[in-house]
Amino acid sequence: MSTAPVDPTTTPAWSRLTTLAAGLEPDLRGWFAADADRVERHTHVAADLHVDLSKALLTDEVLEALLELAEQTGVAAHRDAMLRGEPVNVTEGRSVLHTALRLPADASLVVDGEDVVAGVHQVLERIYAFARRVRSGEWTGATGQPVRTVVNIGIGGSDLGPVMAYEALQPYRDGGPEVRFISNIDPTDAATTLADLDPASTLFIVSSKTFGTLETLTNARLCRRWLLDGLRAAADDGSVDEQDAVARHFVAVSTALDKVADFGIDPDNAFGFWDWVGGRYSLDSAIGTSLVLAIGPERFAEMLAGFHAIDEHFRTAPPERNVPLLMGLLNVWYANFLGAQSHAVLPYAQLLHRFPAYLQQLTMESNGKSVRWDGSPVTTTTGEVFWGEPGTNGQHAFYQLIHQGTRLIPADFIAVATPAHPLRDGDTDVHELFLANFLAQTRALAFGKTAEEVRAEGVDEAVVPARTFPGNRPTTSIMAPALTPSVLGQLVALYEHITFTQGAVWGIDSFDQWGVELGKQLATQVGPAIAGDAEALAQQDASTQALIAYYRAHRGSSSEESR
Numbered sequence: 001m002s003t004a005p006v007d008p009t010t011t012p013a014w015s016r017l018t019t020l021a022a023g024l025e026p027d028l029r030g031w032f033a034a035d036a037d038r039v040e041r042h043t044h045v046a047a048d049l050h051v052d053l054s055k056a057l058l059t060d061e062v063l064e065a066l067l068e069l070a071e072q073t074g075v076a077a078h079r080d081a082m083l084r085g086e087p088v089n090v091t092e093g094r095s096v097l098h099t100a101l102r103l104p105a106d107a108s109l110v111v112d113g114e115d116v117v118a119g120v121h122q123v124l125e126r127i128y129a130f131a132r133r134v135r136s137g138e139w140t141g142a143t144g145q146p147v148r149t150v151v152n153i154g155i156g157g158s159d160l161g162p163v164m165a166y167e168a169l170q171p172y173r174d175g176g177p178e179v180r181f182i183s184n185i186d187p188t189d190a191a192t193t194l195a196d197l198d199p200a201s202t203l204f205i206v207s208s209k210t211f212g213t214l215e216t217l218t219n220a221r222l223c224r225r226w227l228l229d230g231l232r233a234a235a236d237d238g239s240v241d242e243q244d245a246v247a248r249h250f251v252a253v254s255t256a257l258d259k260v261a262d263f264g265i266d267p268d269n270a271f272g273f274w275d276w277v278g279g280r281y282s283l284d285s286a287i288g289t290s291l292v293l294a295i296g297p298e299r300f301a302e303m304l305a306g307f308h309a310i311d312e313h314f315r316t317a318p319p320e321r322n323v324p325l326l327m328g329l330l331n332v333w334y335a336n337f338l339g340a341q342s343h344a345v346l347p348y349a350q351l352l353h354r355f356p357a358y359l360q361q362l363t364m365e366s367n368g369k370s371v372r373w374d375g376s377p378v379t380t381t382t383g384e385v386f387w388g389e390p391g392t393n394g395q396h397a398f399y400q401l402i403h404q405g406t407r408l409i410p411a412d413f414i415a416v417a418t419p420a421h422p423l424r425d426g427d428t429d430v431h432e433l434f435l436a437n438f439l440a441q442t443r444a445l446a447f448g449k450t451a452e453e454v455r456a457e458g459v460d461e462a463v464v465p466a467r468t469f470p471g472n473r474p475t476t477s478i479m480a481p482a483l484t485p486s487v488l489g490q491l492v493a494l495y496e497h498i499t500f501t502q503g504a505v506w507g508i509d510s511f512d513q514w515g516v517e518l519g520k521q522l523a524t525q526v527g528p529a530i531a532g533d534a535e536a537l538a539q540q541d542a543s544t545q546a547l548i549a550y551y552r553a554h555r556g557s558s559s560e561e562s563r
Ligand code: F6P
Pocket: 155, 156, 157, 158, 207, 208, 209, 210, 211, 212, 213, 216, 279, 280, 365, 513, 516
Protein backbone atom coordinates (compact mmCIF):
# COMPACT_ATOMS: atom_id res chain seq x y z
CA MET A 1 0.00 0.00 0.00
CA SER A 2 1.42 3.35 -0.96
CA THR A 3 1.84 6.08 1.61
CA ALA A 4 -0.10 9.34 1.31
CA PRO A 5 1.67 11.87 -0.90
CA VAL A 6 3.47 14.73 0.75
CA ASP A 7 1.94 18.07 -0.16
CA PRO A 8 4.99 19.74 -1.72
CA THR A 9 3.62 23.21 -1.03
CA THR A 10 3.75 22.59 2.73
CA THR A 11 7.45 21.76 2.78
CA PRO A 12 10.11 24.20 3.99
CA ALA A 13 11.85 23.77 0.63
CA TRP A 14 8.76 25.03 -1.18
CA SER A 15 8.68 28.16 1.00
CA ARG A 16 12.36 28.71 0.35
CA LEU A 17 11.89 28.29 -3.40
CA THR A 18 8.96 30.72 -3.34
CA THR A 19 11.19 33.33 -1.69
CA LEU A 20 14.03 32.62 -4.08
CA ALA A 21 11.71 32.92 -7.09
CA ALA A 22 10.37 36.25 -5.85
CA GLY A 23 13.89 37.61 -5.49
CA LEU A 24 15.34 36.02 -8.61
CA GLU A 25 16.97 38.41 -11.01
CA PRO A 26 18.00 36.18 -13.89
CA ASP A 27 21.35 37.30 -15.21
CA LEU A 28 23.06 34.56 -17.17
CA ARG A 29 25.58 37.05 -18.56
CA GLY A 30 26.52 38.17 -15.08
CA TRP A 31 26.44 34.66 -13.63
CA PHE A 32 28.81 33.42 -16.32
CA ALA A 33 31.14 36.43 -15.95
CA ALA A 34 31.35 36.14 -12.19
CA ASP A 35 31.68 32.39 -11.90
CA ALA A 36 34.45 30.67 -13.83
CA ASP A 37 33.34 27.25 -12.58
CA ARG A 38 29.68 27.58 -13.48
CA VAL A 39 29.85 25.36 -16.56
CA GLU A 40 31.92 22.69 -14.87
CA ARG A 41 29.72 22.67 -11.77
CA HIS A 42 26.53 22.35 -13.77
CA THR A 43 27.71 19.85 -16.36
CA HIS A 44 26.94 16.22 -15.63
CA VAL A 45 27.54 12.87 -17.18
CA ALA A 46 25.01 10.06 -17.26
CA ALA A 47 26.27 7.02 -19.19
CA ASP A 48 27.08 8.49 -22.64
CA LEU A 49 25.04 11.63 -22.14
CA HIS A 50 26.83 14.90 -21.53
CA VAL A 51 24.33 17.29 -19.96
CA ASP A 52 25.04 20.99 -19.55
CA LEU A 53 22.64 22.77 -17.17
CA SER A 54 24.76 25.92 -16.93
CA LYS A 55 22.36 27.91 -19.11
CA ALA A 56 19.47 27.09 -16.77
CA LEU A 57 17.94 29.78 -14.53
CA LEU A 58 19.71 28.18 -11.65
CA THR A 59 21.65 29.62 -8.74
CA ASP A 60 23.42 27.53 -6.14
CA GLU A 61 20.72 28.40 -3.62
CA VAL A 62 17.94 27.37 -5.98
CA LEU A 63 19.69 24.09 -6.68
CA GLU A 64 20.11 23.42 -2.98
CA ALA A 65 16.45 24.18 -2.32
CA LEU A 66 15.33 21.95 -5.21
CA LEU A 67 17.35 19.07 -3.80
CA GLU A 68 15.74 19.73 -0.41
CA LEU A 69 12.35 19.60 -2.12
CA ALA A 70 13.19 16.19 -3.56
CA GLU A 71 14.16 14.97 -0.13
CA GLN A 72 11.18 16.45 1.65
CA THR A 73 8.71 15.01 -0.88
CA GLY A 74 10.35 11.57 -0.75
CA VAL A 75 11.36 11.27 -4.40
CA ALA A 76 14.15 8.75 -3.70
CA ALA A 77 11.92 6.57 -1.52
CA HIS A 78 9.23 6.62 -4.20
CA ARG A 79 11.80 5.72 -6.86
CA ASP A 80 13.03 2.79 -4.79
CA ALA A 81 9.47 1.60 -4.23
CA MET A 82 8.90 1.65 -7.99
CA LEU A 83 12.13 -0.23 -8.67
CA ARG A 84 11.22 -2.88 -6.06
CA GLY A 85 7.91 -3.51 -7.80
CA GLU A 86 5.59 -1.97 -5.23
CA PRO A 87 2.22 -0.97 -6.67
CA VAL A 88 3.01 2.70 -7.17
CA ASN A 89 0.37 2.83 -9.93
CA VAL A 90 -2.17 3.16 -7.15
CA THR A 91 -5.35 3.83 -9.11
CA GLU A 92 -4.85 0.66 -11.13
CA GLY A 93 -3.30 -1.30 -8.27
CA ARG A 94 -0.23 -2.18 -10.33
CA SER A 95 3.52 -2.31 -10.05
CA VAL A 96 5.44 -0.11 -12.46
CA LEU A 97 8.35 -2.12 -13.75
CA HIS A 98 9.42 -0.90 -17.16
CA THR A 99 12.90 -0.80 -15.64
CA ALA A 100 12.72 -4.61 -15.29
CA LEU A 101 12.38 -4.88 -19.08
CA ARG A 102 16.01 -3.89 -19.45
CA LEU A 103 17.62 -5.69 -16.54
CA PRO A 104 20.35 -8.04 -17.75
CA ALA A 105 19.56 -11.74 -18.01
CA ASP A 106 21.63 -12.59 -14.94
CA ALA A 107 19.73 -10.14 -12.72
CA SER A 108 16.79 -11.16 -10.61
CA LEU A 109 13.79 -9.22 -9.36
CA VAL A 110 11.21 -11.17 -7.43
CA VAL A 111 7.79 -9.56 -7.31
CA ASP A 112 4.88 -11.45 -5.73
CA GLY A 113 7.02 -14.58 -5.61
CA GLU A 114 7.93 -14.48 -9.30
CA ASP A 115 11.24 -13.58 -10.90
CA VAL A 116 10.10 -11.07 -13.49
CA VAL A 117 13.53 -10.88 -15.14
CA ALA A 118 13.37 -14.54 -16.14
CA GLY A 119 9.97 -13.94 -17.77
CA VAL A 120 11.25 -10.85 -19.59
CA HIS A 121 14.19 -12.73 -21.09
CA GLN A 122 12.06 -15.72 -22.10
CA VAL A 123 9.88 -13.43 -24.20
CA LEU A 124 12.90 -11.55 -25.55
CA GLU A 125 14.47 -14.83 -26.70
CA ARG A 126 11.24 -15.80 -28.50
CA ILE A 127 11.10 -12.40 -30.23
CA TYR A 128 14.77 -12.61 -31.18
CA ALA A 129 14.29 -16.12 -32.64
CA PHE A 130 11.27 -14.91 -34.61
CA ALA A 131 13.21 -11.88 -35.86
CA ARG A 132 16.07 -14.06 -37.05
CA ARG A 133 13.63 -16.21 -39.03
CA VAL A 134 12.00 -13.19 -40.65
CA ARG A 135 15.26 -11.38 -41.37
CA SER A 136 16.88 -14.47 -42.89
CA GLY A 137 13.91 -15.20 -45.13
CA GLU A 138 13.17 -18.49 -43.39
CA TRP A 139 9.75 -17.20 -42.33
CA THR A 140 7.55 -17.12 -45.40
CA GLY A 141 4.04 -16.01 -46.18
CA ALA A 142 1.17 -18.12 -47.47
CA THR A 143 2.63 -18.31 -50.99
CA GLY A 144 6.18 -19.03 -49.87
CA GLN A 145 7.51 -15.49 -50.23
CA PRO A 146 9.82 -13.99 -47.61
CA VAL A 147 8.71 -10.92 -45.71
CA ARG A 148 9.67 -7.67 -47.36
CA THR A 149 7.43 -5.29 -45.43
CA VAL A 150 6.24 -5.36 -41.85
CA VAL A 151 3.22 -3.29 -40.87
CA ASN A 152 2.85 -2.48 -37.19
CA ILE A 153 -0.77 -1.80 -36.27
CA GLY A 154 -1.03 0.02 -32.94
CA ILE A 155 -1.69 3.42 -31.41
CA GLY A 156 -0.37 5.54 -28.55
CA GLY A 157 2.35 3.67 -26.73
CA SER A 158 1.92 0.77 -29.15
CA ASP A 159 2.96 3.01 -32.01
CA LEU A 160 4.81 6.16 -30.95
CA GLY A 161 7.84 4.41 -29.45
CA PRO A 162 8.40 1.96 -32.31
CA VAL A 163 7.92 4.69 -34.94
CA MET A 164 10.25 7.08 -33.16
CA ALA A 165 12.96 4.45 -32.70
CA TYR A 166 12.58 3.07 -36.24
CA GLU A 167 13.20 6.56 -37.58
CA ALA A 168 16.01 7.33 -35.12
CA LEU A 169 17.88 4.13 -35.90
CA GLN A 170 17.60 4.34 -39.69
CA PRO A 171 21.36 3.70 -40.16
CA TYR A 172 21.04 0.44 -38.22
CA ARG A 173 18.25 -1.05 -40.31
CA ASP A 174 20.38 -2.98 -42.80
CA GLY A 175 19.36 -6.57 -43.33
CA GLY A 176 15.84 -6.03 -42.06
CA PRO A 177 12.47 -5.58 -43.73
CA GLU A 178 10.94 -2.17 -44.29
CA VAL A 179 8.54 -1.32 -41.46
CA ARG A 180 5.44 0.80 -41.83
CA PHE A 181 2.99 1.90 -39.18
CA ILE A 182 -0.78 2.20 -39.14
CA SER A 183 -2.22 3.96 -36.10
CA ASN A 184 -5.05 6.33 -36.94
CA ILE A 185 -8.61 5.08 -37.36
CA ASP A 186 -8.89 7.57 -40.21
CA PRO A 187 -9.24 5.02 -43.03
CA THR A 188 -6.77 7.07 -45.04
CA ASP A 189 -3.99 5.78 -42.80
CA ALA A 190 -4.56 2.12 -43.64
CA ALA A 191 -5.43 2.85 -47.27
CA THR A 192 -2.29 4.87 -48.02
CA THR A 193 0.03 2.65 -46.01
CA LEU A 194 -1.10 -0.50 -47.79
CA ALA A 195 -1.55 1.01 -51.25
CA ASP A 196 1.68 -0.15 -52.87
CA LEU A 197 2.30 -3.30 -50.82
CA ASP A 198 2.17 -6.89 -51.97
CA PRO A 199 0.07 -9.00 -49.58
CA ALA A 200 2.23 -12.07 -50.29
CA SER A 201 5.31 -10.45 -48.73
CA THR A 202 3.65 -8.40 -45.98
CA LEU A 203 3.64 -9.32 -42.31
CA PHE A 204 1.37 -7.58 -39.82
CA ILE A 205 2.09 -7.06 -36.14
CA VAL A 206 -1.02 -6.20 -34.16
CA SER A 207 0.37 -4.34 -31.18
CA SER A 208 -2.03 -3.59 -28.37
CA LYS A 209 -1.47 -3.91 -24.67
CA THR A 210 -5.18 -4.45 -24.02
CA PHE A 211 -6.13 -5.89 -27.41
CA GLY A 212 -9.30 -3.91 -26.96
CA THR A 213 -8.44 -0.58 -28.58
CA LEU A 214 -11.00 0.41 -31.19
CA GLU A 215 -8.51 1.95 -33.61
CA THR A 216 -6.13 -0.99 -33.56
CA LEU A 217 -8.73 -3.73 -33.82
CA THR A 218 -10.54 -1.92 -36.63
CA ASN A 219 -7.29 -1.44 -38.53
CA ALA A 220 -6.31 -5.04 -37.88
CA ARG A 221 -9.60 -6.23 -39.40
CA LEU A 222 -9.10 -3.91 -42.40
CA CYS A 223 -5.63 -5.37 -42.90
CA ARG A 224 -6.84 -8.94 -42.56
CA ARG A 225 -9.47 -8.28 -45.20
CA TRP A 226 -6.88 -6.59 -47.48
CA LEU A 227 -4.55 -9.55 -47.05
CA LEU A 228 -7.14 -12.22 -47.79
CA ASP A 229 -8.61 -10.31 -50.74
CA GLY A 230 -5.14 -9.77 -52.16
CA LEU A 231 -4.04 -13.38 -51.77
CA ARG A 232 -7.31 -14.59 -53.23
CA ALA A 233 -7.00 -12.31 -56.23
CA ALA A 234 -3.49 -13.58 -56.92
CA ALA A 235 -4.32 -17.28 -56.49
CA ASP A 236 -4.77 -19.37 -59.64
CA ASP A 237 -7.97 -20.89 -58.35
CA GLY A 238 -9.07 -17.70 -56.56
CA SER A 239 -9.13 -19.38 -53.16
CA VAL A 240 -7.13 -19.01 -50.00
CA ASP A 241 -6.81 -20.97 -46.77
CA GLU A 242 -7.80 -18.13 -44.44
CA GLN A 243 -6.57 -19.70 -41.22
CA ASP A 244 -3.19 -20.52 -42.71
CA ALA A 245 -2.87 -17.06 -44.28
CA VAL A 246 -3.64 -15.26 -41.04
CA ALA A 247 -1.23 -17.52 -39.15
CA ARG A 248 1.58 -16.75 -41.59
CA HIS A 249 0.93 -13.04 -42.04
CA PHE A 250 -0.23 -11.91 -38.59
CA VAL A 251 1.55 -11.88 -35.27
CA ALA A 252 0.42 -10.12 -32.13
CA VAL A 253 1.90 -8.33 -29.16
CA SER A 254 -0.32 -7.99 -26.12
CA THR A 255 -0.87 -8.61 -22.44
CA ALA A 256 -4.25 -10.17 -23.36
CA LEU A 257 -3.20 -13.33 -25.17
CA ASP A 258 -6.70 -14.85 -24.90
CA LYS A 259 -8.12 -12.04 -27.07
CA VAL A 260 -5.33 -12.57 -29.59
CA ALA A 261 -6.54 -16.13 -30.17
CA ASP A 262 -10.10 -14.89 -30.63
CA PHE A 263 -8.86 -12.67 -33.46
CA GLY A 264 -7.53 -15.75 -35.23
CA ILE A 265 -3.85 -15.21 -34.57
CA ASP A 266 -1.92 -18.34 -33.67
CA PRO A 267 -0.98 -18.05 -29.93
CA ASP A 268 2.45 -19.40 -30.93
CA ASN A 269 2.89 -16.21 -32.91
CA ALA A 270 2.00 -13.90 -30.04
CA PHE A 271 4.45 -12.15 -27.76
CA GLY A 272 3.26 -11.21 -24.33
CA PHE A 273 4.11 -8.59 -21.79
CA TRP A 274 2.70 -7.61 -18.45
CA ASP A 275 0.25 -5.18 -16.89
CA TRP A 276 3.15 -3.60 -14.99
CA VAL A 277 4.38 -2.09 -18.25
CA GLY A 278 2.53 1.14 -19.05
CA GLY A 279 1.70 1.69 -22.72
CA ARG A 280 3.92 4.76 -22.96
CA TYR A 281 6.73 2.87 -21.23
CA SER A 282 6.54 -0.15 -23.51
CA LEU A 283 8.97 0.46 -26.37
CA ASP A 284 11.45 -1.86 -24.69
CA SER A 285 8.87 -4.64 -24.22
CA ALA A 286 7.47 -6.89 -26.94
CA ILE A 287 5.86 -3.71 -28.30
CA GLY A 288 9.31 -3.14 -29.82
CA THR A 289 8.99 -6.29 -31.98
CA SER A 290 8.76 -4.29 -35.23
CA LEU A 291 11.98 -2.53 -34.22
CA VAL A 292 13.72 -5.86 -33.51
CA LEU A 293 12.73 -7.00 -37.00
CA ALA A 294 14.17 -3.81 -38.49
CA ILE A 295 17.46 -3.51 -36.61
CA GLY A 296 18.02 -7.06 -35.43
CA PRO A 297 18.25 -8.59 -31.95
CA GLU A 298 21.82 -7.49 -31.22
CA ARG A 299 21.09 -3.82 -31.73
CA PHE A 300 17.83 -4.03 -29.84
CA ALA A 301 19.79 -5.56 -26.95
CA GLU A 302 22.24 -2.64 -27.16
CA MET A 303 19.28 -0.27 -26.85
CA LEU A 304 18.07 -2.13 -23.76
CA ALA A 305 21.55 -1.85 -22.27
CA GLY A 306 21.41 1.91 -22.86
CA PHE A 307 18.09 2.13 -21.01
CA HIS A 308 19.57 0.11 -18.17
CA ALA A 309 22.64 2.34 -17.89
CA ILE A 310 20.41 5.34 -17.19
CA ASP A 311 18.23 3.32 -14.80
CA GLU A 312 21.37 2.54 -12.84
CA HIS A 313 22.44 6.16 -12.92
CA PHE A 314 19.01 7.25 -11.66
CA ARG A 315 19.10 4.59 -8.95
CA THR A 316 22.64 5.20 -7.71
CA ALA A 317 23.98 8.64 -8.63
CA PRO A 318 24.07 11.11 -5.75
CA PRO A 319 21.24 13.67 -5.98
CA GLU A 320 23.52 16.56 -6.87
CA ARG A 321 24.86 14.56 -9.85
CA ASN A 322 21.70 12.68 -10.74
CA VAL A 323 20.74 13.97 -14.17
CA PRO A 324 17.09 12.81 -14.43
CA LEU A 325 16.48 14.02 -10.88
CA LEU A 326 18.08 17.42 -11.59
CA MET A 327 16.24 17.87 -14.88
CA GLY A 328 12.91 16.87 -13.29
CA LEU A 329 13.49 19.31 -10.42
CA LEU A 330 14.43 22.06 -12.87
CA ASN A 331 11.14 21.48 -14.67
CA VAL A 332 9.33 21.85 -11.35
CA TRP A 333 11.23 25.11 -10.73
CA TYR A 334 10.23 26.49 -14.13
CA ALA A 335 6.62 25.28 -14.00
CA ASN A 336 5.70 25.95 -10.39
CA PHE A 337 7.85 28.92 -9.47
CA LEU A 338 8.67 30.77 -12.70
CA GLY A 339 5.34 30.24 -14.46
CA ALA A 340 6.42 28.13 -17.46
CA GLN A 341 3.47 26.36 -19.05
CA SER A 342 5.27 24.53 -21.76
CA HIS A 343 8.60 22.90 -22.43
CA ALA A 344 10.27 22.57 -25.81
CA VAL A 345 12.40 19.59 -26.82
CA LEU A 346 14.51 20.46 -29.84
CA PRO A 347 16.59 17.65 -31.30
CA TYR A 348 19.43 18.79 -33.54
CA ALA A 349 19.33 15.37 -35.16
CA GLN A 350 16.94 14.86 -38.05
CA LEU A 351 16.66 11.19 -37.15
CA LEU A 352 15.02 12.22 -33.86
CA HIS A 353 12.21 13.99 -35.69
CA ARG A 354 9.54 11.88 -33.94
CA PHE A 355 11.13 12.20 -30.51
CA PRO A 356 9.04 15.22 -29.43
CA ALA A 357 5.84 13.42 -30.45
CA TYR A 358 6.94 10.38 -28.50
CA LEU A 359 7.68 12.54 -25.46
CA GLN A 360 4.26 14.14 -25.63
CA GLN A 361 2.59 10.88 -24.66
CA LEU A 362 5.28 10.00 -22.16
CA THR A 363 5.15 13.30 -20.31
CA MET A 364 1.61 14.53 -20.81
CA GLU A 365 -0.27 11.24 -20.40
CA SER A 366 1.84 10.66 -17.31
CA ASN A 367 1.67 14.01 -15.58
CA GLY A 368 -1.47 15.68 -16.91
CA LYS A 369 -3.35 15.07 -13.65
CA SER A 370 -5.45 17.14 -11.26
CA VAL A 371 -5.67 14.67 -8.40
CA ARG A 372 -2.95 13.00 -6.39
CA TRP A 373 -2.49 9.30 -5.88
CA ASP A 374 -4.73 9.34 -2.80
CA GLY A 375 -7.55 11.01 -4.75
CA SER A 376 -7.09 14.44 -3.18
CA PRO A 377 -6.71 17.49 -5.44
CA VAL A 378 -3.23 18.49 -6.49
CA THR A 379 -1.87 21.45 -4.61
CA THR A 380 0.00 23.08 -7.48
CA THR A 381 0.03 23.10 -11.26
CA THR A 382 1.20 19.89 -12.96
CA GLY A 383 2.07 18.62 -16.42
CA GLU A 384 3.58 21.18 -18.78
CA VAL A 385 2.83 20.99 -22.48
CA PHE A 386 5.79 19.29 -24.18
CA TRP A 387 6.37 20.06 -27.81
CA GLY A 388 9.10 20.49 -30.37
CA GLU A 389 10.48 19.98 -33.83
CA PRO A 390 13.96 19.18 -34.99
CA GLY A 391 16.42 22.02 -35.40
CA THR A 392 16.98 23.85 -37.66
CA ASN A 393 13.42 23.61 -38.99
CA GLY A 394 12.04 24.94 -35.71
CA GLN A 395 14.30 27.97 -35.97
CA HIS A 396 12.42 29.10 -39.05
CA ALA A 397 9.04 28.46 -37.49
CA PHE A 398 8.54 29.12 -33.78
CA TYR A 399 11.87 30.15 -32.26
CA GLN A 400 10.85 33.82 -32.60
CA LEU A 401 8.43 33.28 -29.72
CA ILE A 402 11.03 31.54 -27.59
CA HIS A 403 13.57 34.35 -28.16
CA GLN A 404 11.40 37.42 -27.89
CA GLY A 405 7.89 36.37 -26.84
CA THR A 406 6.33 37.10 -23.47
CA ARG A 407 6.31 33.49 -22.25
CA LEU A 408 9.02 31.56 -20.52
CA ILE A 409 9.69 28.40 -22.54
CA PRO A 410 12.50 26.25 -21.15
CA ALA A 411 14.01 24.18 -23.93
CA ASP A 412 16.12 21.03 -24.14
CA PHE A 413 18.54 20.98 -27.05
CA ILE A 414 19.81 17.54 -28.08
CA ALA A 415 22.72 16.90 -30.46
CA VAL A 416 25.30 14.23 -31.29
CA ALA A 417 28.95 14.69 -32.12
CA THR A 418 29.13 12.17 -34.96
CA PRO A 419 26.54 12.51 -37.70
CA ALA A 420 24.76 9.51 -39.18
CA HIS A 421 25.32 10.85 -42.68
CA PRO A 422 28.40 13.09 -42.91
CA LEU A 423 28.32 15.37 -45.93
CA ARG A 424 30.48 18.26 -47.08
CA ASP A 425 29.49 21.42 -48.88
CA GLY A 426 32.78 22.35 -50.48
CA ASP A 427 35.16 22.89 -47.57
CA THR A 428 32.39 22.91 -45.02
CA ASP A 429 31.42 19.92 -42.92
CA VAL A 430 27.65 20.31 -42.95
CA HIS A 431 27.26 18.67 -39.56
CA GLU A 432 29.45 21.43 -38.14
CA LEU A 433 27.21 24.00 -39.76
CA PHE A 434 24.28 22.25 -38.09
CA LEU A 435 26.00 22.21 -34.70
CA ALA A 436 26.88 25.88 -35.10
CA ASN A 437 23.15 26.53 -35.15
CA PHE A 438 22.57 24.44 -32.01
CA LEU A 439 25.27 26.39 -30.18
CA ALA A 440 24.26 29.76 -31.57
CA GLN A 441 20.65 29.29 -30.53
CA THR A 442 21.42 28.26 -26.95
CA ARG A 443 23.85 31.16 -26.72
CA ALA A 444 21.39 33.71 -28.09
CA LEU A 445 18.67 32.45 -25.78
CA ALA A 446 20.92 32.66 -22.74
CA PHE A 447 22.78 35.90 -23.34
CA GLY A 448 20.55 37.82 -25.72
CA LYS A 449 21.60 41.06 -27.34
CA THR A 450 21.42 44.33 -25.46
CA ALA A 451 20.11 47.60 -26.83
CA GLU A 452 23.67 48.97 -26.71
CA GLU A 453 24.89 46.10 -28.85
CA VAL A 454 22.10 46.74 -31.33
CA ARG A 455 22.89 50.49 -31.40
CA ALA A 456 26.55 49.71 -32.02
CA GLU A 457 25.46 48.23 -35.34
CA GLY A 458 24.31 51.70 -36.34
CA VAL A 459 20.63 50.87 -36.81
CA ASP A 460 17.81 53.38 -36.68
CA GLU A 461 16.90 54.06 -33.04
CA ALA A 462 13.24 53.30 -33.77
CA VAL A 463 13.99 49.64 -34.45
CA VAL A 464 16.35 49.11 -31.51
CA PRO A 465 13.66 47.61 -29.21
CA ALA A 466 12.49 45.15 -31.86
CA ARG A 467 16.06 44.04 -32.49
CA THR A 468 16.97 43.63 -28.82
CA PHE A 469 17.02 40.13 -27.31
CA PRO A 470 16.32 39.89 -23.59
CA GLY A 471 18.30 36.68 -23.03
CA ASN A 472 17.91 34.64 -19.83
CA ARG A 473 15.79 32.12 -21.75
CA PRO A 474 16.80 28.83 -20.15
CA THR A 475 18.07 25.81 -22.02
CA THR A 476 19.58 22.44 -21.26
CA SER A 477 22.13 21.09 -23.73
CA ILE A 478 22.31 17.32 -24.08
CA MET A 479 25.08 15.86 -26.22
CA ALA A 480 26.14 12.29 -26.98
CA PRO A 481 28.89 10.78 -29.13
CA ALA A 482 26.46 9.43 -31.76
CA LEU A 483 22.85 8.34 -32.10
CA THR A 484 23.50 4.65 -31.46
CA PRO A 485 20.85 2.20 -30.24
CA SER A 486 22.35 2.52 -26.77
CA VAL A 487 22.22 6.32 -26.80
CA LEU A 488 18.61 6.22 -27.96
CA GLY A 489 17.75 3.95 -25.02
CA GLN A 490 19.57 6.34 -22.71
CA LEU A 491 17.62 9.35 -23.99
CA VAL A 492 14.28 7.62 -23.56
CA ALA A 493 15.13 6.40 -20.05
CA LEU A 494 16.33 9.90 -19.16
CA TYR A 495 12.94 11.39 -20.01
CA GLU A 496 11.08 8.53 -18.31
CA HIS A 497 12.85 9.37 -15.08
CA ILE A 498 12.49 13.14 -15.49
CA THR A 499 8.75 12.51 -15.82
CA PHE A 500 8.81 10.26 -12.77
CA THR A 501 10.63 12.88 -10.69
CA GLN A 502 8.09 15.58 -11.49
CA GLY A 503 5.16 13.26 -10.73
CA ALA A 504 6.74 12.20 -7.45
CA VAL A 505 7.18 15.82 -6.31
CA TRP A 506 3.58 16.59 -7.21
CA GLY A 507 2.31 13.41 -5.52
CA ILE A 508 0.48 12.16 -8.59
CA ASP A 509 0.13 8.72 -10.12
CA SER A 510 2.16 9.16 -13.30
CA PHE A 511 1.19 5.70 -14.53
CA ASP A 512 -2.57 5.79 -15.02
CA GLN A 513 -4.42 7.58 -17.85
CA TRP A 514 -8.08 7.79 -16.90
CA GLY A 515 -8.36 11.08 -18.77
CA VAL A 516 -8.46 9.32 -22.13
CA GLU A 517 -11.36 7.02 -21.22
CA LEU A 518 -14.39 9.33 -21.40
CA GLY A 519 -13.82 10.24 -25.04
CA LYS A 520 -13.47 6.56 -25.92
CA GLN A 521 -16.80 5.74 -24.21
CA LEU A 522 -18.62 8.62 -25.85
CA ALA A 523 -17.30 7.63 -29.29
CA THR A 524 -19.12 4.32 -28.99
CA GLN A 525 -22.35 6.20 -28.16
CA VAL A 526 -21.96 8.79 -30.91
CA GLY A 527 -21.12 6.18 -33.57
CA PRO A 528 -24.72 4.93 -34.03
CA ALA A 529 -26.00 8.52 -34.11
CA ILE A 530 -23.71 9.31 -37.03
CA ALA A 531 -24.85 6.15 -38.78
CA GLY A 532 -28.48 7.30 -38.59
CA ASP A 533 -29.88 5.85 -35.34
CA ALA A 534 -32.55 8.41 -34.37
CA GLU A 535 -32.67 7.34 -30.75
CA ALA A 536 -28.89 7.69 -30.35
CA LEU A 537 -29.05 11.06 -32.11
CA ALA A 538 -31.69 12.32 -29.70
CA GLN A 539 -29.36 11.60 -26.80
CA GLN A 540 -26.67 13.94 -28.11
CA ASP A 541 -26.28 17.59 -27.14
CA ALA A 542 -27.46 20.29 -29.57
CA SER A 543 -24.01 21.06 -30.93
CA THR A 544 -23.22 17.40 -31.60
CA GLN A 545 -26.62 16.94 -33.28
CA ALA A 546 -25.97 19.92 -35.54
CA LEU A 547 -22.53 18.66 -36.50
CA ILE A 548 -23.95 15.23 -37.31
CA ALA A 549 -26.63 16.90 -39.43
CA TYR A 550 -23.91 18.77 -41.31
CA TYR A 551 -22.01 15.54 -41.85
CA ARG A 552 -25.06 13.67 -43.13
CA ALA A 553 -25.93 16.51 -45.50
CA HIS A 554 -22.42 16.79 -46.91
CA ARG A 555 -21.08 13.24 -47.01
CA GLY A 556 -20.25 12.53 -50.62
CA SER A 557 -18.70 9.40 -51.96
CA SER A 558 -14.95 9.38 -51.95
CA SER A 559 -13.06 8.56 -55.11
CA GLU A 560 -12.58 4.99 -53.91
CA GLU A 561 -16.26 4.39 -53.11
CA SER A 562 -17.38 5.78 -56.45
CA ARG A 563 -14.96 3.61 -58.38
O1 F6P B 1 -5.67 5.91 -25.07
C1 F6P B 1 -4.56 5.81 -24.28
C2 F6P B 1 -3.95 4.46 -24.29
O2 F6P B 1 -4.53 3.68 -23.32
C3 F6P B 1 -2.45 4.58 -24.11
O3 F6P B 1 -2.07 4.67 -22.80
C4 F6P B 1 -1.95 3.37 -24.81
O4 F6P B 1 -0.60 3.49 -25.11
C5 F6P B 1 -2.84 3.39 -26.04
O5 F6P B 1 -4.10 3.80 -25.53
C6 F6P B 1 -2.96 2.10 -26.78
O6 F6P B 1 -3.46 1.07 -25.98
P1 F6P B 1 -3.29 -0.44 -26.36
O7 F6P B 1 -1.84 -0.73 -26.46
O8 F6P B 1 -3.94 -1.21 -25.25
O9 F6P B 1 -3.98 -0.67 -27.67
